[in-house]
Amino acid sequence: METNRVEAFSDGVLAIAITIMVLELKVPDAPDLHGVLEVLPTLLTYVLSFIYVGIYWTNHHHLMHLTKRVDGGALWANLNLLFWLSLVPFTTRWMDESSLSTLPVLIYGLNLLGSAIAYSILQARLIRLQGADSTLARAIQNDAKGKWSLAIYVVGCAGAFLSVWIAVAAYVAVAAIWIVPDRRIERAVASQADED
Amino acid sequence: METNRVEAFSDGVLAIAITIMVLELKVPDAPDLHGVLEVLPTLLTYVLSFIYVGIYWTNHHHLMHLTKRVDGGALWANLNLLFWLSLVPFTTRWMDESSLSTLPVLIYGLNLLGSAIAYSILQARLIRLQGADSTLARAIQNDAKGKWSLAIYVVGCAGAFLSVWIAVAAYVAVAAIWIVPDRRIERAVASQADED
Amino acid sequence: METNRVEAFSDGVLAIAITIMVLELKVPDAPDLHGVLEVLPTLLTYVLSFIYVGIYWTNHHHLMHLTKRVDGGALWANLNLLFWLSLVPFTTRWMDESSLSTLPVLIYGLNLLGSAIAYSILQARLIRLQGADSTLARAIQNDAKGKWSLAIYVVGCAGAFLSVWIAVAAYVAVAAIWIVPDRRIERAVASQADED
């Protein structure tokens, strides 16, 4: 099976997840600076979630680019990832509406952690399918960045019980290390293009 | 006519149907464990409907993969399927908001049954179009799995009048037998690829 | 310019328009037959609008299939059509929430009329671009069906002042004559395929 329809469906779900968060943005009561200040925290959490979905889309784009074939298991690994990412608008809203209470901040982190684990599972499945000496396998290698992310999420979630700002800092930190596009894959894509 | 735009439109509708259910998830009033328990049943029904739409997307993906050409009748058979699936977020919400009352649970089942019948109609139409000795016709054969699903839905809907849990068990059972990807088609795809 | 991205964007807008109408479906208060009867008229208007968007998608699909190239004017003619169709969920909701009052029923008809005119403009533009002896021009010819639709809409809108049921009958009638896929184009597609 080819990957183009998996990409199209994933693009659809991610495009919706990234856009419907705007529907959550409530128009402030007063059309003045007070209203702007009221909407600002919501806007910032929206920006964070937008960046996260953007990171997943970018990485998914890279991952699929090096994938030649998928099977039924990979389709479900992909649906599992989409499930976790489709929850992001909900956990974002809860975190925001609770004004960063401990539990919703923790749940947002668990949502990010679940997404990261789902991504790892999909990645492992695709690497197995393409073979150990495929361009994809060589591009990902030991995936240090992915493992670091999981570790930082766990620390952040645990830290939420001390202060929600530890958790928020952890979520921002992981976004920061991923916003740089995955050089390993870009290099692999470039070297593969050279071979062709 | 080729199938790519039918796939793109179907992907769009299914991606929206699967994602807007998150908009239904209401943020609990209290940011504590009580709130989590409050949101849990809703989340479980969301998971069930997500899996159902995922199953239909996966099967639709397989079905279209073996389809070379469509006609006007197939387009409408496909729109009929999309209609039933687009109702899933609504019947899911009703079932959940009624706390699993008999009638909404029954209606959810009728929605699933309608979707399954619509899928059978689309499948029959596509098999007729491709011909009796096509890869698609050989892959589907007598479609025992599809017939079993219809039977279990009917039993589940009837059972809803005794206990909603009979119905829920039936809906979960059908999801379980379909979550395993359609081996018949995967084998057919593989054998076709070998022939090419 | 090629048509594939115009198709993708149109598919996206139409998929959303056809699906978000479900968000309008309000869960009835009572989980009993009374609730079902309450939701039934809304469901019927939803079905009508679903069929209309489905008709436009099917016809758009056929139209683009015979279109080799588009220009900036065609892009805007297409956006104009999408604009009218994106209003359908709104006018459907208004018509339904007013329990079929005269003015909302009239406005729904004007929305359908506007969509039909926008479609004619797009079609005329595409025929001009492909040339008078193109497969598209020969397939559409004098477009009697399109002209009849406009006439029936006008009669229906005027009739709304006497009785909303005249208008509703007109809207259903036009849907009925279009739900049959456009044989002219199917034949043209088939004959073109034979030539190739």
Added chain:
Amino acid sequence: METNRVEAFSDGVLAIAITIMVLELKVPDAPDLHGVLEVLPTLLTYVLSFIYVGIYWTNHHHLMHLTKRVDGGALWANLNLLFWLSLVPFTTRWMDESSLSTLPVLIYGLNLLGSAIAYSILQARLIRLQGADSTLARAIQNDAKGKWSLAIYVVGCAGAFLSVWIAVAAYVAVAAIWIVPDRRIERAVASQADED
């Protein structure tokens, strides 16, 4: 990396942004002319935002058409543009619900300005990637239209403090100069097609 998936994802986000604004349209209380007059200003702001998203889609379509390859930086420049455009439904709603108060009108203008700057960044990045003597670079040249737009937005935003109508006039003016499709690129596409 190729551009097709960037286009598909952008089409998805823009299709959603352009369509969900209809969800904001509130059904008027009274089903009479009073209700129509009530909904009319909202409809007009919706039309303006629809045209703006349509302009961006058209220009994005042209831009990507002349783009052969993208890199990670271009993906993020594109996501940045989508972010600004995804805010349009929110700022449109705020401007409308405040009945054109100064601050929301200003914020709508800043949203348009941010989108325009994001588009310029994406365009500059893509030109750099394709090379100075690429068709794209020659098609865009000094981008007078883009620079004029930025200037008019700034004047409009400043003018909002005197009268919101200055701002609204500026927003309409920029839309008017862009609604004409980008001849430079159309000419470049045509000349490139001639060369091929």
